[in-house]
Every structure is written in C-alpha cells, then in structure tokens.
Amino acid sequence: MFLKKKMTLFISLLLLLANIGCSAGANEGENGKPILKIGYLPITHASPLFLNQHIHDGEHEGYEVELVKFGSWPDLMDALNTGRIDGASVLIQLAMKSVEKGIDLSAVALGHQDGNALISAKGIDSIQEIKGESFAIPHTYSTHHLLLQELLTLEGMDYDDIDIVELPPAEMPVALSEGRIEGYVVAEPFGALGLHLDIGEVLAFSEDFWPDSYCCVLVLRDDFIDSNFEVAEDYVKSYVEAGKKADEKGSELYEALQDYMKVEDETLDISLEWITFDNLSIEKAEYDKILKKVMDLELMESPPTYGELVDNRFIDRAKLE
Numbered sequence: 001m002f003l004k005k006k007m008t009l010f011i012s013l014l015l016l017l018a019n020i021g022c023s024a025g026a027n028e029g030e031n032g033k034p035i036l037k038i039g040y041l042p043i044t045h046a047s048p049l050f051l052n053q054h055i056h057d058g059e060h061e062g063y064e065v066e067l068v069k070f071g072s073w074p075d076l077m078d079a080l081n082t083g084r085i086d087g088a089s090v091l092i093q094l095a096m097k098s099v100e101k102g103i104d105l106s107a108v109a110l111g112h113q114d115g116n117a118l119i120s121a122k123g124i125d126s127i128q129e130i131k132g133e134s135f136a137i138p139h140t141y142s143t144h145h146l147l148l149q150e151l152l153t154l155e156g157m158d159y160d161d162i163d164i165v166e167l168p169p170a171e172m173p174v175a176l177s178e179g180r181i182e183g184y185v186v187a188e189p190f191g192a193l194g195l196h197l198d199i200g201e202v203l204a205f206s207e208d209f210w211p212d213s214y215c216c217v218l219v220l221r222d223d224f225i226d227s228n229f230e231v232a233e234d235y236v237k238s239y240v241e242a243g244k245k246a247d248e249k250g251s252e253l254y255e256a257l258q259d260y261m262k263v264e265d266e267t268l269d270i271s272l273e274w275i276t277f278d279n280l281s282i283e284k285a286e287y288d289k290i291l292k293k294v295m296d297l298e299l300m301e302s303p304p305t306y307g308e309l310v311d312n313r314f315i316d317r318a319k320l321e
Contacts, residue, residue, distance in 0.1 A: 034063045034228055036235060038218075039076045039088035042069065042261045043169070044188035044271045045111045045216040046089040047253060048280065052242035054256035060238065063231045067260070072168060073139050080105070080221070087220040091187075092290065093141035095219045099304040104222035106311035108236050109243075110282055111216030115275030116147060116206035117191040120183035121176060127155055127162075127183075127203060136167040136175060136184035143215040144185040146293045147206050154209055159297075176200050187216065189263050192270035205274065212286055225311075236314035240280055247278040281319070282310045 027035040040046050049067065058065045068085055070076035077094055079085045081103045089111050098105055124130060137145045149159060167175060172184040177199040185191075194200035206213050218239060225232045246253050249272050257268060284306045294303050 034231055036063060036065045036087065036224070036228070036231060037068055037085040038065060039068045039070055039079055039085040039090070040260070041071075041073065041076065041089075041169070041187075043190075043216070044192075044257065044261070044263075044268070044275060045115065046260075047246045047257065047272075047275070048109075048111065048239050048243035048277055049089045049218065050260045051246045051253055051256040052239050054252065054259060055242060055245075056238065060231075060234060063228070063234075065235065069260075080219070083221060083223070086224040087218065089216055089218055091139060091142045092214050092217045093143065093146075093294065093299070094139065095217060096290075096294065096303045096309060097141050097300060099309050100300050100302055105219045105309070106222055106225060107217040107219050107282055107309050108232070108311050109218045109239060109315050110214060110280040111218060113212060113214075113276045113279060114205075114207045115188055115271070116144060116185060116213065116215055117188075117274060118147065118151065118183060118185040118203040118206075119172075119176070119191045119194045119200040120203040121179075122199070122201050124182065124201075124203065127151055128157065130182045131157065131161050132163070133182040134163040134165050134180065136165050136172050136181045136186070138169050138172075138186045139166060141299060143206075143213055143290070144187070145299075146290065146297070147210060147213060148185055149293070149297060150210055151204055173197060173199060188275060189261070189267050189271040192267050192274070193263070195270055196264070196267040210289075214282065214286055214290060217282065218280075233314050233317065237318040240315055240318040243277040243280045247276055281315055282312065284310075 040049055053065060053067055073091060073094060076088055076090060077098065080088045081098055095105055095107055135148060137148060152159060169186045169190045172186055172190055173194045175181045176184060176194060183203060220232055254265060254268060287306045287310060291303055294300055
C-alpha cells in the first residue's frame, strides 16, 4: 500500500513537471497560432511597442501579439518573473535584478534613447536649491535613480542631501503641484505633463550630463525564445522597424499612443521632442556604465554582465535586412 502511494505521488509529480514544461512555451489562440504576451506600462518610452501593435493589430504571420497593461512596475515584474507574460517593456535595472535572482530573461532591444527630464517646482534653477527637500523617483532599480545620483555628484552634493522618495509615475505631477515634493524624474510623458500643466519646469535633461543613458528595454523570457525562436526573431525585426517609424514622430505614432495612453497631443508634442527611437541596439559600453553605477550605489550584489543579460542576435539580424 505504501509503495502504491509513493508510485502515485511520483507519477503526479511527473505530470506536474510535464505541465510546467508545456506552459513554458507560447500560449495558443483559437486558430492554433502562438500568442506572444508582452507587458507594459502606459509610457511614451514604450512607443515602438505601441506603434508595432497599432500597425499589425497584433496579427503577425504565424503568431499573434497581445499587449498586457499593468499599473505598476512590481505588478509587471511579478507577472514576467512567474511566466504569466512572455516579455515586457521594462526598466533595464528591474531586468538586471530579475536575472540576478535567477530568472532567465534576455534584453533584446532598447525602448528608446534619451528623453529623461528631471522636473522641479517652478523657480528652481539648481538641484542645490532642493537640499533637504523631497525628490521623487519611480523605483530604486531605475535609471532615473541613477540619473539623480549622477547629477548630485556633478553638483558636489552627497546622496543624502535630498530626501529620495518612490512614487508611482502618475502621482508625481500631482505631488509636485501639492508641494509634497520639489521635483521628480521619471519615464515620459509625466515630465512633459508637468510642463504642459504649468506646474513644473525642466531642471536638467539626461543627455546634458549622461548622454545615451539607457532606461527602458524590451525583454523576453528565455524559455519563450528557446521554444519560439523564429517568432522572437520576427517580432524583434518588426519592433525595430516600428522604432524607425516612431522616430519620424508622425500622425500614426500619435494614434498608436492615444490607443494606450489617453494623453493630450500637446503633452505628447513635448514628450516626443525629447526622445529618439532610431537606434535600439544595446551597446556594451553604455550597459557597463549602468553596471558600474549600480555597483557603486550597492543596489545589487551580483548584477548580470552584458553577456548575461543582453541578446543582440535578433536586432543584429534585423539591421542587416
């Protein structure tokens, strides 16, 4: 009897493992096509993602793409790390942290270049005037955190000279207008929104003191890539093409962004003026700058190297065609 129970348990475990293995690949739609599920937050920095979806309406040859909206980075990362989605447009530091924790992810393309503005309350000319006050970032693991630290260093200030607080991006302009913070740095369009609503002004642009700093990247789970290599290859190709088209800042991009963001065109005008999408390759030299700053701030103990996170195979092939 005992042996029979052990055999039953063993068979049940085998079946469970088999089911887990099957779920590692893509979901399938009613037509039998694999479905690539990509998570996102409604930000301008994900423009190639939105435009690509708008152009193809989620229908690609041999597969479908479903964009899944999240309200916060922790919720998105939980879905990505547990395999409920196959990929995401995400802050590069969050991807680094996941890989450090043992999650098999690959960064396959940038979301954009530049386009991060540090916004302050009106009338502030230098970050030194914010000493002792609160300044908001979206997440500890973000380029925005590193940008703020870099600017403090350049201005001869210490890390603890200001009170760094984490706030959801959409809350930042409100907090600034209410005087709860004296400034913020975050993904677009929330910087541009502060200007459009006339509640803040640009304290500094990221490209003025850290040109080409990486922020958001497109990541895919390695189990999806392994099971659906041709789908991943084709999707990154179409994503890169959408990035080039997004860089033209034409009406189709505005239409795509309105599908996912519900932001006034005047805000988008400001936001898109700051951002470029034409070169979405992740270069080692720029990644290594982020890696060094992450280590300097002791944000991670063993963050992944360039080769451990970045997979440029797809974007390199896309650029050759």
